[in-house]
Amino acid sequence: MTRDQGSGVRGQGYLSTKRWMREGLVATCGCALLLVAGCRQDMQNQPKLIPQRGSEMFADHRGARPQVVNTVARGQLREDSYFYTGVIQGANGYREEQNLLPFPATLEVLKRGQERFNVYCTPCHSRVGNGLGAIVDRGYKPAANLHDQVRMAQPVSHYFYVMTHGYGAMPDYSAQLTPEDRWAVAAYIRALQLSQAATSADVPGGTQVRELKDIAEAKHLPAGFADPWKLPPTAIQAYPPVTKEGYPAMAPANPADPAIKIPATKPAPAAAQSKPATPAAQ
């Protein structure tokens, strides 16, 4: 062997020590392997239940055991079904939404709702809840305007229900928001609705009320900053609703409809993409 020949040049003593070490190592490894294999056999063949597999241990031969009738696992008692579902069983047998929060709407609850709303709902509904969020700007179906007459008239548990199950093009948020957080967001939507239609009569006497327009001007924000904004040309209109059959408007766009603009492949000139600015002189 080339290696042995090579090392043979250095002398016999060195060579035999090396061989002795190598053989020792092989023997140790071999023993260790045998031991490990022995262990594995034992653990591998021990009686146990494997998920989704049958078992000879039970009469029905099912490894996964059904829940014991009339028992509730610890921490899974959902006695307050309105808190978890947002609906009650109506007299006519149908589920009914209620204009009722299952706990008092304290300032703490509203703050939590605001924080969660700004994280999860703002991308589509915008911070003020008008449905023209940044995702919609880029071509998602316009999200509901939470200040239109239909949305204002909905009971507060409807918002909870929508967050729990999704609605039309809107995904559900039950994985992201705990039931408690969903109620907090629902309560905050009510606060938003009040804020967007509030008059100076709604605030306690003596409180100074300033117009957003004036604040924007004082802060030298761009003209038209406080005006309602429109969707940019990048946004896509959805199929119109079929009111007769109760279908909501559907995304994505219907390209056959001439009223619908598909975004150009080439980016539009910068001026056309920015939000429409109203003349500065007012």
Ligand code: HEC
């Ligand atoms: C990915 C975008 C998106 C996000 C994020 C989103 N929504 Fe929506 N939402 C929509 C769209 C789109 C609609 C309209 C659905 C339709 O008509 O198909 C809608 C509709 C609604 C409606 C009206 C339902 C009705 O009965 O008309 C409510 C209330 C609502 N959303 C609340 C929320 C809340 C609260 C959150 C945050 C937890 C949220 N949405 C997050 C896209 C979104």
